[in-house]
Amino acid sequence: VTACGSGSGGSGGGDSITMGFSQVGAESGWRTANTKSVQDSAKNAGVTLKFSDAQQKQENQIKAIRSYIQQKVDVIAFSPVVESGWDTVLKEAKDAKIPVILTDRAVDSKDTSLYKTFLGSDFVEEGKKAGQWLVEEYKDAKDPVKIVELQGTTGSAPANDRKSGFQEVIGADAKFQIIASQTGDFTRAKGKEVMEAFLKSNPDIDVLYAHNDDMGLGAIEAIEGAGKAPGKDIKIITVDAVKDGMQALADGKINFIVECSPLLGPQLMDLAKKVVKGEQVQARVVTEETTFTQDQAKQVLSTRQY
C-alpha cells in the first residue's frame, strides 16, 4: 500500500487500506482479547495495520496519532484511555483529511465532526444492569447494604459511565450505601491492593462492585487473604465476562457478570473500509451484550472464546 490514500476519496490503488491503531494498553484480559480481535480482523480484511500500545498513557496515544498522521495512513482508529483532552490532535487528523474512528471508549469533544463514528459498548447500560441485579438480590433486605466499588481508570469512559449507571439504579433506595470507592486502574494487581485497604478500614462489607473482571479477580485474592469467602461473605459483581471471570463466576466466587464484548475487530474493519471510501456510516455503533449468573456461566464456559 502506498501512502497516497488520504481518505479523501480513495487512493486509486485497489481497496487495500492502511490503518493506524492506538491501543490503550494491555491492562486486562478484555484488552488482550480486544487487541487480538483487531489484529486478526485486520489480517482477514486485508487491512495493513500499524499498531501501538500506549501503556495507559494519553501522551503516548497522542504521539502515536501524530505519527500516523505523518505517515499518511488511510484511517486512524483508537481507544481513548480517558475522555477529555483530544480536540487538538483530532483537529490535526481532520486537517490532514484522515478519518478517525473511536473504538471501545468515547471522547467528550463537543465537535463530533472530529471523528466519523464511535464503535463500542453502552457503559451506562452496563452499570445499570449491575445495579438492577443488586436491587433484585437484596429486594427483601431491611438493613443497609454496604457496597465497595473498584473503579476503572480515572477519567475513562467505562469508569465514568459504569459508576453513573450503577448509581442511578441503586440511588432509588437509600439502603444501598457505597461506603468506599476508589480506582483500581482496571488491573488485577491494583484491584487486590485497593481491596486489601478496603477490608482493613471496613469490617462489614456486603458487596463489591468492580468495573471489570480483572480488578474483581485481584479483589478475590484479597478477600480470601482476609479469611473471608468471596461470593458468600462478600457478594461480587463485575463487568466484562472474560474467561477467568466466567470461571470464578462458575466457581461461585463472583455472583454476577455484566458482559462487555471485546470482539470489535470485524465491525471496525468494515467501518474503516467505508469511511475511507467516503461512504456514510452510523455515528454510533453499539455492541450487543448480555449478563451472566453463576448457572449461566457454567453452561457457556467451555465455549467462551476469550
Ligand code: GYE
Ligand atoms: O472493561 C476493561 C478494560 O474499555 C471496555 O477496559 C474497556 C474496558 C474493559 O481494561 O477490562
